[in-house]
Amino acid sequence: QDDGYVRLLRRQVEEVFRDNRMIAVCQYNSMPDEDVVLMRHYLRKHNIEVKFVLNEIVRPVLSQSKYKNLLPLFVARNILLVSPETKAKEMLRVLKGVPQINLLGACIDDTILSRQGVENFAKLPSLEASQGQTAGALALLPSQTSSLLQRGSVHLMALLDQHIRRLQAGETGSPAEPAPAQSLGAH
């Protein structure tokens, strides 16, 4: 009973899920057309495309894929915001100015997130920054090891230096103090 158009729409939905890293599902409440155009424009700037979807098309496609858990989202009127990148922060910023679109959840890098999950994801630092932080934390301990090992001999050198200075001061007139020898003996 599947006619060609329905099959085409289903294939398009499959492609959308296959070719994009971020797929956000939002409820669409009626908006004036100019606002839809504006929103599309701002999202396009961040490489995010707006797709209007029909539940009757999406539901059968999802129920047979690994995105089964997104099924409950597809009631009432929905749109998908899809992107090959994962610019969640920019997407949330645009959506804040559009109260008639309500973010319900998203699938980012094959991970299903709730609305709160998307907001947390948006707050994460970039991948490069996280890698830098990890590398820095890992490098911290070994960098302390060499100074720890050297501490004993450095302290000894400092004490010997002080001893020499005092002996020299003693030769030029002031009495030599036995104190440095005692502290040396303590080690």
Added chain:
Amino acid sequence: MRGLLGAVVGVRKKMASKISVVLRPVKSIVVRFCPFESNVESTRKFLGCINHKKIQATNRNCEVTADVRHDGSEPLVDVMFADGERLIMKGANLTTIEMLTALRSRCNAKELKEEQKSKKKSP
């Protein structure tokens, strides 16, 4: 703009859009739901209907907000009226039409009261 009585005829899908509600006595509406639950359809459709331009046009100052959660809580519609009264509708076991009709009847009742009050003041 008064007397917007929608024709409540038949029991089919597009009926919800024919129910007109006058939001003048309403201060704010918060629609809360967990989209990943399975009992939220009527509440989400209610949110869609309330956002319709005809209903929004009856009161531009009425804030309609959607509170999207993920904590297993029940779907809820929280209506705050200008006179301080509050209407809470638990959407898990209500249909969209029932919620819209309930809201409409309360709004109409308040409108009537307001009119009677203003008639008493200026005979």
